[in-house]
Amino acid sequence: MSFELNGRPVSFDGDPQMPLLWAVRERFGLTGTKFGCGIAACGACTMHVNGNAVRTCVLPVQAVANAQVTTIEGISSLDTRTAVQEAWLSHQVPQCGYCQSGMIMAVEALLAQHPEPSDEQIDAAITNICRCGTYDRLRPAIHAAAKQRRELGA
Numbered sequence: 001m002s003f004e005l006n007g008r009p010v011s012f013d014g015d016p017q018m019p020l021l022w023a024v025r026e027r028f029g030l031t032g033t034k035f036g037c038g039i040a041a042c043g044a045c046t047m048h049v050n051g052n053a054v055r056t057c058v059l060p061v062q063a064v065a066n067a068q069v070t071t072i073e074g075i076s077s078l079d080t081r082t083a084v085q086e087a088w089l090s091h092q093v094p095q096c097g098y099c100q101s102g103m104i105m106a107v108e109a110l111l112a113q114h115p116e117p118s119d120e121q122i123d124a125a126i127t128n129i130c131r132c133g134t135y136d137r138l139r140p141a142i143h144a145a146a147k148q149r150r151e152l153g154a
């Protein structure tokens with residue numbers, strides 16, 4: 001089966017039941033997306049599938065046939081940070097960083113749908129678990145990123 005991975009067509013000939021997380025990490029070598037719980041509870045494995053934030057540890061790779069999959073590696077490059085990444089730096093959100101690629105993918109999907117999210121929308125959308133406890137910094141960083149995106153017309 002084939003799908004698009006960070007804008008490039010790829011084909012996968014392994015077990016179609018393999019979770020997308022492992023296909024992306026082990027077959028395609030993109031290790032920015034992390035494994036946490038394996039039961040769709042923590043969000044460490046979040047990627048975008050057709051623009052939606054999806055927990056890929058429980059999603060069989062066959063479910064993304066012909067879909068567009070985006071990982072943390074696909075949303076920026078070293079010299080073009082997103083507004084979310086800028087806000088993450090300026091608000092010093094990450095601690096150990098393990099949960100943060102999944103967190104950022106969830107936030108990117110939220111802001112694509114809600115350019116000016118309320119606190120309630122943030123709380124409803126960002127249910128990722130962070131064992132370091134970065135929660136207090138999330139809301140201000142998300143509001144700052146949303147503001148910058150609106151100013152840039154992103």
Ligand code: FES
Nearest residue numbers: 036037042043057
């Ligand atoms: S590893 Fe997928 S939600 Fe925790």
Ligand code: FES
Nearest residue numbers: 096097130131132
């Ligand atoms: S920053 Fe360490 S788990 Fe979230």
